[in-house]
Amino acid sequence: MANPSKAKGTAWESLIVGYLREHHNDATHRNVQMGSKDIGDIAGYYLHALEAKAEKEITLPSYIAQANREAINAGQPFGCAVVKRRMKGVSDGYVVRDVATDVRLMNRLRDMEDALKAAAPSAYALLDKQHREAA
Template sequence: MANPSKAKGTAFESLVVAYLRDHHNSATHRNVQMGAKDIGDIAGYYLHAVEAKAEKEITLSSYIAQANREATHAGQPFGCAVVKRRMKGVGDAYVVRDLATDVRLMNRLRDMEACLQSVAPAAYALVDRQHREAAA
């Protein structure tokens, strides 16, 4: 690849895809770029269009605007940017979204958990315990 910055970005996208395949969804993949109707760099992160960024100078506002625009193009309710941290592995990257998007995500999570808890309390308790233990 002639452009070293593009090569770094592509390498980071590949690392993010591998991480998400291992820890989230084995069907995660890099998207083909579509110009003005781009749908994000990565598909397979549940309910999200993902913009992967590995740049020396971090510009969160442009990343979030791009992620939100591409989520709309992809038909996903949420956009986020996965931003590489210097001198850190891919698991230490930042996942960034604006507050309005995060509130919509948390409201959805809260409502879905309440629904599951009312319909299947034992299943809710099991899943809740698994996720709490994974965070410990």
């Protein structure tokens, strides 16, 4: 690849895909770029359009604006940026979203947990225990 910055970005995207396949969703994959109707760099991060960023200078406002636009284009309710942390691996990177998006996500999580707790209390208890132990 002739452009070193593009190669660095592609490598970061590939590392994220590998991590998400192992820990989240084995169908995770890199998206084909769509120009003005871009749908994010990576698909398969549940309910999100994911924008991967591996840049020396971190500019959160532009990352978040881009992720939010791409979430709309992708038909996903949430956008986020996964930002590479210098000299660290994927698990030490940052997942970044604006407060409004995070509140919408937490409200959805709360509502879904309340619904599961009401409909299937033993299933809720098992999943709650499993996720608390994984932390």
